Amino acid sequence: MPLEIEQALDRLTELLIELKEEECQRLAQGLLANGTDHLLIKKTFRPALLEIGRLYESGLYFASSLILVGRVIRKIMEMIHDPLNPELFPGRALLGSLAEREREEKLQPPLAMTLAAFGYEVQDLGLETALETFLPEAKRFQPNLIGLHLGAPPNPSRLRRLIELLKEQGSPEQKLVICLSGPRAQENLRKKTGADYSLTTIAETMDMFHQLLMSYPF
Numbered sequence: 001m002p003l004e005i006e007q008a009l010d011r012l013t014e015l016l017i018e019l020k021e022e023e024c025q026r027l028a029q030g031l032l033a034n035g036t037d038h039l040l041i042k043k044t045f046r047p048a049l050l051e052i053g054r055l056y057e058s059g060l061y062f063a064s065s066l067i068l069v070g071r072v073i074r075k076i077m078e079m080i081h082d083p084l085n086p087e088l089f090p091g092r093a094l095l096g097s098l099a100e101r102e103r104e105e106k107l108q109p110p111l112a113m114t115l116a117a118f119g120y121e122v123q124d125l126g127l128e129t130a131l132e133t134f135l136p137e138a139k140r141f142q143p144n145l146i147g148l149h150l151g152a153p154p155n156p157s158r159l160r161r162l163i164e165l166l167k168e169q170g171s172p173e174q175k176l177v178i179c180l181s182g183p184r185a186q187e188n189l190r191k192k193t194g195a196d197y198s199l200t201t202i203a204e205t206m207d208m209f210h211q212l213l214m215s216y217p218f
Contacts, residue, residue: 005031005034005036005040008027008030008031008036009031009036009040009041009043009044010044011027012024012027012028012031012041012044013044013045013047013048014048015027016044016045016048016049016052016069016072016073017048017051017052017055019052019065019068019069019072021068021071021072021075024072024076025072025075025076025079028041028076028079029079032079032080038080039214041076041080042077042080042210042213042214043214045073045210045213046207046210048069049069049073049206049207049209049210050203050206050207052065052066052069052206053201053202053203053204053205053206053207054203056110056202057201057202057203063110063113066110066113066114066117066202067113067114067116067117068117069117070114070115070116070117070118070119070209071117073118073213074090074117074118074119077090077119077213090118090119090120090212091120091121091143091144091145092120092121092122092123092141092142092143092144092145093112093115093120093121093122093123093143093144093145093146093147094123094125094134094137094138094141094143094145094146094147095111095112095115095122095123095124095125095146095147095149096124096125096126096129096133096134096137096147096148096149097125097126097127097128097129097149097151097182098128098129098131098148098149098150098151098152098154110202110205111147111149111181111199111205112124114205114206114209115145115147118209120145123137123141123143125137131158131159131162134146134148134162134166135162135165135166135169138166138169139169142169143176144175144176144177145176145177145178145179145212146166146176146177146178146179147178147179147180147181147199148178148179148180148181148195149180149181149182150180150181150182150184150185150189151182151184152184153184154184154189156189156192156193159189159193160192160193160194163178163193163194163195164194166178167194177196177197177212178194178195178196178197179195179196179197179198179199179208180193180195180197180198180199181198181199181200181205182199182200183200185198185199185200186198186200
């Protein structure tokens with residue numbers, strides 16, 4: 001890779017962390033005009049997203065920062081993606097929380113806001129969503145991402161069965177991604193239930209966003 005391209009990509013990461021919206025768009029546009037591989041541009045998002053997640057968790061960045069970086073990356077992705085296939089990016093997200101009280105909510109509001117900033121059409125079922133509610137809502141809304149926020153300790157067997165049924169609703173053209181969120185969403189529970197991601201921190205959530213961005217077929 002030419003040194004000037006490598007330096008420009010590093011600078012794009014820095015500008016994303018600094019939340020410099022216009023500078024990010026100008027630099028990305030210049031890279032694309034010079035024929036830079038869009039995969040290289042998308043790879044620069046990951047360190048920026050992880051650092052912004054860390055800054056949010058440390059109290060140095062706020063929810064508005066998550067919204068802003070989502071908006072910036074969405075605009076860059078719009079420069080990259082095939083205008084003939086706008087439906088591919090990014091899709092619909094169905095969210096719901098099994099938490100019983102608002103004070104148990106630690107991840108769901110930033111998750112919903114950031115998904116919306118990335119361009120998802122978000123339907124949030126809110127607090128105290130019964131497991132049985134997700135299946136009919138998924139059939140109606142046809143999401144390509146479902147987020148289950150865990151408040152009380154879940155029943156792994158019931159949760160696994162629900163996830164199996166939800167995944168049957170997915171289509172071959174667009175895989176349904178299911179994530180568990182909240183402090184109880186540990187990796188061992190993800191493996192037991194067959195979910196795709198376990199999100200206990202905002203940094204893990206940002207990493208999931210990046211993996212999804214890299215998976216889009218354009």
